[in-house]
Amino acid sequence: MSGLRTAIAETRNHESEALDVLAENADTVAGKLETLENRYRVASDALTGFAGDLETAQQQVAPIVTENSEASAQLAYASSRIRQYEQQRLMTTDPTEMIELNEQLIRLHSRANTYRTTVSGAETRFAAIIETLRQSGRDAASRLRTAMDGDGLNDSILDNITGWVQENAEILKAIRQVLQVITTALSVLSFVFPVLAPFALAAGLLTAGLGLLLAASGEISWVDFGLDVLAVATLGVGAIASKGVGQVVNLMSDWYNESVQDASTWRVGS
Structure with a gap:
């Protein structure tokens, strides 16, 4: 050599x-x-x-x-x-x-x-x-x-994946940030619109998965990845809460409809 x-x-x-x-x-x-x-x-x-x-x-x-x-x-x-x-x-x-x-x-x-x-x-x-x-x-x-x-040569499948993540770290970080925003927005909206809860969960899982790749490649800390996982875990609480909010909204709607009907009946009777 x-x-x-x-x-x-x-x-x-x-x-x-x-x-x-x-x-x-x-x-x-x-x-x-x-x-x-x-x-x-x-x-x-x-x-x-x-x-x-x-x-x-x-x-x-x-x-x-x-x-x-x-x-x-x-x-x-x-x-x-x-x-x-x-x-x-x-x-x-x-x-x-x-x-x-x-x-x-x-x-x-x-x-x-x-x-x-x-x-x-x-x-x-x-x-x-x-x-x-x-x-x-x-x-x-x-x-x-x-x-x-x-021998120090990084040529395994895991090394190749890690290398690809490191080469595209900035783009992946930007995607992760966008997913975090989408997850947060969908989580909040799911309190009012429970139908959005599965989409919030899916976005949270994507965020956590991307965070895992970045953390394993050393591009973000494991604490940041842990926060992504925590966000996914708390979506379950959000889903339960959204059901409660939905029930309250339904009760208020029923109460309002009954009140309007009673008022109409009172006017006709008068």
Whole structure:
């Protein structure tokens, strides 16, 4: 990387604004490239090691699979013959035939047990090889995560979101302020017009969500975000209060209508 730094620094002699900017940031650029080189080196070593373990596992598993397949076939055949002889034994009444069938069944059960042991052993060895391979994969993934988390390069999804928020912080702050005003206005109006309460809540939630992004990116304090959340929480109180106000308005309207009706009736009676 020393050669790269020198080459980048020499671009100061070229008539190019882009190259001038690159030259001014020669150490930073070279440092990041060194970091990337180290990350890819670690990734290469980790994946190469896992590939070797995978090849070894495949070589170890191949004869086990064959052994298991053959033993399973023999076990299935022996089990089938056992069922056949057991059926014959139930039907025979000849003592000599009964003795021969029992002898056949003893031999078949012995073979079946041998095949069953072979199958079980093959499955156990297969599982051990697979677990070893899984551990190799976990180790490789751990090495990759360690390299990525410790090299200082911010390239995760969260880093990308945070970076975007920081780049557009001023616009997002302005939007948040507008939403705060809208939330406040709708909250006040919902006391008189309860139908506006859901819109006030939606605006409050948008404000809080935007505040969360800004706070997580360090653009506003967590106290400011807490105030946004408090505003959303108090909207519930506003909704309850608005219902009460609506009921009072309805009662006053009913009282006014009854009074007007009574007055009209009194005039007619007079």
